[in-house]
Amino acid sequence: MQTKILLDEGEMPKRWYNIQADLPLPLDPPLHPATGKPATPDDLRPIFPMELIRQEMSRERYIDIPAEVRDILTLWRPSPLYRARRLEAALKTPAKIYYKWEGVSPPGSHKPNTAIPQAYYNREEGIERLATETGAGQWGSSLAFATSLFDMECTVYMVRSSYEQKPYRKSMMQVYGAECIPSPSLKTRSGRMVLGRDPDTPGSLGIAISEAVEDAASHDNTNYALGSVLNHVCLHQTIIGQEAKQQLAVAEAYPDVVIGCVGGGSNFAGISFPFAGEKITGKHPDIDIIAVEPAACPTLTKGLYTYDYGDVAGLTPIMKMFTLGHDFVPPAIHAGGLRYHGASPLVSRLAHDGVIRPVAYYQNEVFEAAVTFARTEGIVVAPEAAHAVKAAIDEALRCRETGEAKVILFNNSGHGNFDFSSYEAYFAGGLADYEYPVELIKESLSRLPVTG
Numbered sequence: 001m002q003t004k005i006l007l008d009e010g011e012m013p014k015r016w017y018n019i020q021a022d023l024p025l026p027l028d029p030p031l032h033p034a035t036g037k038p039a040t041p042d043d044l045r046p047i048f049p050m051e052l053i054r055q056e057m058s059r060e061r062y063i064d065i066p067a068e069v070r071d072i073l074t075l076w077r078p079s080p081l082y083r084a085r086r087l088e089a090a091l092k093t094p095a096k097i098y099y100k101w102e103g104v105s106p107p108g109s110h111k112p113n114t115a116i117p118q119a120y121y122n123r124e125e126g127i128e129r130l131a132t133e134t135g136a137g138q139w140g141s142s143l144a145f146a147t148s149l150f151d152m153e154c155t156v157y158m159v160r161s162s163y164e165q166k167p168y169r170k171s172m173m174q175v176y177g178a179e180c181i182p183s184p185s186l187k188t189r190s191g192r193m194v195l196g197r198d199p200d201t202p203g204s205l206g207i208a209i210s211e212a213v214e215d216a217a218s219h220d221n222t223n224y225a226l227g228s229v230l231n232h233v234c235l236h237q238t239i240i241g242q243e244a245k246q247q248l249a250v251a252e253a254y255p256d257v258v259i260g261c262v263g264g265g266s267n268f269a270g271i272s273f274p275f276a277g278e279k280i281t282g283k284h285p286d287i288d289i290i291a292v293e294p295a296a297c298p299t300l301t302k303g304l305y306t307y308d309y310g311d312v313a314g315l316t317p318i319m320k321m322f323t324l325g326h327d328f329v330p331p332a333i334h335a336g337g338l339r340y341h342g343a344s345p346l347v348s349r350l351a352h353d354g355v356i357r358p359v360a361y362y363q364n365e366v367f368e369a370a371v372t373f374a375r376t377e378g379i380v381v382a383p384e385a386a387h388a389v390k391a392a393i394d395e396a397l398r399c400r401e402t403g404e405a406k407v408i409l410f411n412n413s414g415h416g417n418f419d420f421s422s423y424e425a426y427f428a429g430g431l432a433d434y435e436y437p438v439e440l441i442k443e444s445l446s447r448l449p450v451t452g
């Protein structure tokens, strides 16, 4: 029995899988934030390169990965697929647990899978600088890594609570040559507006996005890059699930359960869309696909499926998605990368249609699962990835009850080597299990944009 299944570089997928081709009904179009009319490619041109706008709207099933992008991806891809045999033994489960390990990328998560192609297409279209937001710092350091390889500049607005909790992510961005600014900042109108209302705000992804979009829209040589949520980001991440499918085939296995954690939804999309496509089209109708989120920011389990802004200031297109309201500021939980009020429109549609099944966990049980994983498999995972670990353990324990030998696949989205302050807080008993902040969410949902 193999512990890890590796592919050769030559076996790395040459195309991304676009699940839009297999949706029974097309996605509801994004709307222009000012007019409420469907956004046109021209509306998006001030902040995105043409090719990414094309991919965003494409319904082609497969899109070629450019050779220069593939060449860079081989720095760490194909990533290994592990069989978690020691975890299985500790849980005394008949289930077979496999995980895709995305922590092998230089910044340590799945995010470079899209940072590299995004930087590439922007450079191809003459852009010299990218502006972006980051939560836990994973995306900022990934885009900083990508822009350094393409000789571009990079400005990162980092959610203040994470900027303070995770100083080393900021240092990593500096090593890659990017500028990292705590958000909200005084540099943008959106930042000044939020600070005026609440000077002590921990910040949020929604605020940081407003700042980065404003920066990009007001500079000609600068575009905006988003690390999650959008269709083209989910598309780029499908290299994960496609590789996993090839690797499982080597083990003559196919998953009964596929699991990923959801912040904006991109790593979940990456691991699950190649399988969700086979579920929708009837090839494998029975796969259980589980999206795991924090109970403190329960977008898919408690949000509304409706049109909302992607950011606080209302500068982004209005998207049909599960949302907690664009000005909802989630509690400062340690999985900073999962603190987003919305979710990818594609992931939201699949949740709405019942193709995927969302679940939510509290942070202490999530860290407990992460510690079990570290003490059996050896890897200290990121607090975000720990949500997927927790769900995989729960599914495996359910198999122990029923005696089923299910094949469980989860995405291990990144390492926790910069997250030890969070682990320390967990061991010290200092993590709060925030209750679902029902009043705050209700209030925020009362301020949805008016559309149609």
Ligand SMILES: *Cc1c(COP(=O)(O)O)cnc(C)c1O
Binding pocket: 109, 110, 111, 136, 138, 139, 227, 228, 229, 261, 262, 263, 264, 265, 266, 267, 268, 337, 338, 382, 384, 385, 413, 414, 415
């Ligand atoms: C950013 C991040 C996430 C959450 O983002 P998604 O777009 O939902 O994937 C999950 N895990 C890690 C390690 C991250 O860095």
